Amino acid sequence: MIFFKLDSIICDTPARAFVKNVKSHNGYFGCDKCAQQGEYLSSRMTFPLDTCSIRTDESFAQKHNEEHHQGPDPFQGLNVGMVSQFPGHYMHIVCLGVVRKLLNIWLSGALRFRLPASIFNRMSDCLTGLRSYIPLEYARKPRTLREIDRWKATELRMFLLYIGPVILPSYLDTNIYQHFMLLFSSIAILVSPTLSSLHWQYAETLLRMFVTHFGQIYGKEALVYNVHSLVHLAQDVRLHGCLDNISAFPYENHLQKLKKLVRKPEHPLAQMLRRFSEQNTQQNKIPDRTSVSLKKPHFVGPVPNELASRRVKGQYSQMVSDQWTIKVSTGDNIFVIAGDIGRIHNIVECHDGIYLVNRRFSNKSVFFTYPFSSDFLNIYSVSQLSEQYLSAKACAVAHKCVLFPHRGGFVSMPIQHSVKH
Template sequence: MNYNERSNLRKRALKRVDTFLKSVNHEVYDHTDNLNNSPVSIPPGGIPSDCRPSDLNPTCISVSENTNSSHDCSSTGETNDESDLRSSISDWALRFGVSLIALSALLAILRVHLPFLPKDGRSLLKTKIEYNVEMIAGGSFHYFGIVNAFRNTLRSVCYHFTDGHTFNMQLNFDGIPLFKSSSVQLWPILGMFKGLSKKPVVVGLFCGTTKPKSLSDYLSHLVCELQSLRRGFVFGGKTFFVKVTSIMCDAPARAFIKGIKSHTGYYGCDKCQQKGSYVKHRMTFPENDASCRTDEAFRLGLDEEHHLTHCPLLETDIDMVTGFPHDYMHLVCLGVVRRLTDLWCGAVGPLRTRLSSIQVLGISERLVALKEFIPAEFARKPRALSERLRWKATEFRQLLLYTGPVVLKGVLPRQVYDNFMLLSVAIYILANSNYCIEMNDLAHSFLVSFVEHYGLLYGKEMVVYNIHGLVHLASDVKVHGPLDSISGFPYENYLGELKRLVRKPHNPLAQIIRRLSEHEERNCYSTDEISLMCPHKNGPVPQTLTEAVHQFRQLTVDGVMLRISSKDDCIAIGGKVISVKNIIAYGGKEYVMFQEYREKEALYTYPLDSRNMGVFIVSNLSTVMHFTELTKPWQKCVRLPLGDKFAVFPLTHTS
């Protein structure tokens, strides 16, 4: 939320307070000074009206749509303004993590003038106080349920889908420590409806001092509900179905959930049947063409060396091999790319691939110099290689896909740079929804070449599980779509949010359950709405438009921001790379005034010509202003300086 939005919301909330104060004949004070640093956020529009369920289908699960958090003004006698003020205060408290003690104290002050407000913060936030916690698998466990967890999403979208529609769901299992000074950890079961939401929901939550000691107990509720959902469930008078299409885990969690050998075992690869080779204290997987495992063979348990224990998910229709794709975030970003930077800058690997301190400093200076050119879609700006041990997965992804081909060129030895480019181009193809299927086989060949060449450069003992996993990545993309659809990024972000819900060490599971109940109404599904912001009157306007036009500095479409600024104004549209100088709304359509880069050349030619993927070196910006309707397909571009020219990469990641 930008400054203008916060300011407008604050003014609206303060206006409501003043209105109520006048209505009870109290003196109205100037609240602006006191509340200027406490912006109030008002939920936009609310949730669409509930869909009423029809007669229950005896063969399906029937889901009630009424929730405890719903607030009916007519039943309580509240006016719309009173309800809006309650919602505003509630949303403010949730957004800024205000404690219940502080919120209750604030309500006690406000009730002097606004007696309709509740006394207790729990009443305002509708905190859930009744819930079932089981002691299983060496810890405490609460199961929210799949349908119950997605209730708000279903209420919002059920009228968009026909009877009998199947929702494709992705699950995630992972562990996260809660405190630095204790071994208490969470093992949540997260889920996400593909195509409807970019934010996961909690299906189940385990808390203990270790990971769950019994896999069957941990998964029993989930397996039971998945078996029931085979018959469908009724919501909004329609019958819907849920199918688990993929399960995202890092390597240790995947081995635990599937009940198989760890990635450090001889038969640890869950995609192919090769036996690993133990070289210099490392388990390596040197074969790139070993026979693949199949879902049928896994269910039959044909490879006894691979299985450790029975997996309860075998009792569902989940594919146990193809349904567990490699997690792009852990495998590539935190695995391969991090290992490459360690080999270049650290004290591991052969001397011929290591960089001198002067070379490392040169790369770092190039990275830091790009800060002002990184678009708004990147949560983090480039940092020096000396801080690489603190880099997050998004920073390694940024180096691999965008900044690396520019800052590493001419510094890395030629063979090392070419090896890096094999990985960079292959991942760029697989991450791009336009190329991931069409050029899938080409990307696979690049990844196989990368793994083979990697072994020759850095040593055969370096071809460990993460490096070997690259040869299976293209086949996962064929089944599940581009890499962002099989990425741990949204789940990793949400795990951080769950951790922040814990305010004290005592009974963390109960705290999270209560905080999640307060946030229920804030969950919503994603849309492709167009948002125009920052109106102005100073930009260039085409003379052909005779009527008044509306000008804006910012346009946001599905989370992608186009803005009139040097780092966010570059897009590719109609085969052209352009710099947008003004955004215009006219006749219900969006237009842009732009200047075109008249010269385009390839940024690299190995392992293929970069122009085939829309990656260019551009120069010679036209002085002539052009005008066009902003229709799809258009792509936001990352534009990085390269001498007196620019390297341009179409933005390929979506999360």
């Protein structure tokens, strides 16, 4: 017998309403986190209030708000928290919901918010120009804004957490940009396993500010379900941990692995089981696998004098570990090493360990100051790469970073989202 405890049920908004047998998000009492009665404006259901009585597992079980329920509780008797164990799904609410809505407003919304065609084209060129700077943790590279309707959730997440804060100051009004930064800053906190546990209340305050200003800037009719749901995200993080703990991104990413296991349309499940069995057999034959592998040997990289005396065994262009992949090529060679931001130029294996040959950026300053200083998220403007080659053991690496060109220098941002999918 196998005993397990249900932690959370992750599904998008329509599926959550169907599974719980409650009103849909476009109904008058469609919010499954609070009892706010929606307001029908401009042919859409809106939720203009950011404070309302919060639903609890007990109030749901006792049906305090009868208008919210469509019928009997399907989970009755199973000891499942019908509110607490159904967290908001940030892949759909934030990425596919609010971020896409903002982009569509700027690109094709009302004339007072719409960007001119010249800026639209410049933004698209800027996005495609950043393709070489994207680390391999992102399988999808930036596409033009003309393809916004085909952007996947990972592309929208990349725009929110990395690209948007860097490129938008050049194209948006200051107030609009600062409003976007409220969303970026709060989600950056909630997606971090460390910061989310310490500062979820601060993130909740920022999200409430974002929702309030959203209605003031874009109108009350823009306060649809996805925008309103932002005010409840922090409470879900308080209960379940960072946003990646309650995200469908791992499932979506794993689908591509499952698809590759299927060779023909007949009996797909049997095919996947056979491939898994073959993989397990191969792994059992190699009991001495290490967590670090060195790839692409070469003989032309820089080797500082202190390493030459350590009896060099080999030089490599790529190192793969359980945490990340390190390369000497653009996009995967920027890391925080001993508190400094450095660019990796060589990977050297010596008899006493693996060393990273790197050069550090001499100038480091905060990148933004609103709604707080960027050093809180370890985001910096950097410039002037030192000419001196230094060496550091691979275990000294603290974070992998994304480095984007910006106004004659660069912006360094640690990878915020979980990459262990």
